[in-house]
Amino acid sequence: MANIILKKGKENKIRNFYPNVFKDEVESILGNVENGDIVDVCTQDMEFVGRGYVTDSTSAYVRVLTTKDEKIDKTFILNRIKSAYEKRKHLYNETNCVRAFFSEGDGIPGLIIDKFDKYVAVQFRNSGIEKFRQEIINAIKKVMKPKGIYERSDVENRTLEGVEQKTGVIFGEIPDRIIMEDNGLKYNIDIIEGQKTGFFLDQRDSRKFIRKYLNQNTRFLDVFSSSGGFSMAALKENCQKVVAIDKEPHALELCKENYSLNEYTGNFTTMEGDAFLLLKTLIGRGEKYDVITLDPPSLIKRKADIHKGRDFFYDLCDDSFKLLEDGGILGVITCAYHISLQDLIEVTRMAASKNGKLLQVIGINYQPEDHPWILHVPETLYLKALWVRIINN
16 A cells, blocks of 8 residues: 655644645655555654545545545445435435435545435546445445436546546436425436436425425526426415526426426426526516526636636626515525635625615525535535525615
């Protein structure tokens, strides 16, 4: 086993449970290493700090799996996956679909496992985790006993690290649609063609939160709707009018399927295209809404793009305030780690001031507990939702 020798003082964060060793923190390497190799991370005095795998990443060089002197093998992988699954069992009282494993949040950086009823979608997000794929697949079979496992390793990061993107059935069979039950709602899940691993499970708390503000008089606009998570929640509360906007035809098709699946009869329409152009179209028509949700994909991948992201959200909020009635509610949501809650607060406030709107914060949501936020690992907090109400008299 090779040793990664850290520069002086860089061992402290690893001892404080931060799992990433960056290239510029490495003093030297004793031995030959390849992607996926297990290595010991040591101080300059050769004192053991942690053990993890090497990955040819653009930033992190070693992903630390443990700060204990323990063997990284199939038993280790099995125990981590089993522990994560056991922690989530109580959630099945609310839903039949959960994120069963969340990367650093559950102790194996780069591994995502979503369980949709009796089927599993798995994602190996980086080159280093590839060497453990069979151990992971075996552990999923043993712990979760799925009817089928589908791989959704179609992430850009893999290409950047020199490994091909992969999708396909790994085990068993995967149906075209899986029905998810969540807080009294039903959704058709498409593991194969759906966004991410099939559905945005991380919006569970926000979908539940907004429902108490909806009624039969609410006009609801769901921007970046994907397969209609917020739209279906609005229809469940008998909203007067619900409009879903997304640029992906398949996502809007799933919206319509979910409308039928829940046997809704309310006023529901979809609009396909660029959100900015469609918002301006609605403004031009003089339309008004009582609640608008803005839930764009994670477009900001690097810290250097924060200003671009802030401008993006500012423009969205600016258009939204032109569409909202006084007393209306806006949900501004980001799944980009580099966009902070404070960023959302500032751009929302600035856009409101430009439009002469006074705002009250009515709620702040983060990702639900099956996407664990580890205090020692800032990157595990990625989802932030700011909910504001216009209170001008």
